[in-house]
Amino acid sequence: MTALQSSACIWPARLHHLRRDSTEPEQLARFYGQLLDDRVEALPNAQWLVQGHGRRLIVGNGAKGTVPYFAFAMRDAAQLASYAAALEHxxxxxxxSPSPLFAEGAFAVTDPDGRRVVFGLPLRVSGIQSALAGRLQHFVCASVRVPGLLAFYRDILGARESDRVLENEDLAAVFLRSDPEHHSFATFRAPASRPDHHSYETGSWNAIRDWGDHMAKLRIPLWWGPGRHGPGNNLFFMIEDPDGHKVEFSAELELMTEEVVYRTWPHEPRTLNLWGTAWMRS
Ligand SMILES: [Fe+2]
Structure with a gap:
């Protein structure tokens, strides 16, 4: 059987929220509240919710810089149930589910790096409006086992491989999609497995400008960019949160149908940033 026939059918699913942990969770939640101009509220069990239009972040008490889980919203209850049955099979x-934001029936699986991936349906629609648009769109981690993560996310969870970056025959990075957006998850090889960044899709180059001006007002320097990624073809810049976790603001991410097969990129700075310098992490 091919991977498409044997895997569960994740399509379509969207990244809905993630949990970022810190030894100073309230401080980190307030940082994100200011960064995104979003509402910050305390949740039970020493957790915090930072929420804006199309974006939600749970901040918890834990090891600095960690992301213990990220969570996908499925299309409807029928898809969630059939997905659970396929994974069971x-x-x-x-x-x-460890998440307070999903309704009953949500569940989690554990990937080969030990990170949980949650699938469910949102408990409530917030109705919150935000001054600056940016929907939570993807999560990226560094890993010592990129081939293992590719096999898990593609062949078990059913994500489609959009692009891979190769150094000789070695996988340096891989990008996977769970709906038409180029990637909702990606991973690159590194000496240690760790979360790397999450990204907000802002919609347009002008929105990237407005977010850049917002960073200037907050006196938060851009850490990388602006530039244009090769895989995904998106415009971007990144900043660092207080734990060194990166936050990306992206626009015009490439769209692909479910059937399109992956492309291959060389492992070189131009792949990471078509416009200029790259931060070669792997
Ligand atoms: Fe990214």
């Missing part, structure tokens, strides 16, 4: 262990 594949022998994938499921556990109850």
């Amino acid at each position: 594949l022998g994938v262990a499921r556990e109850p």
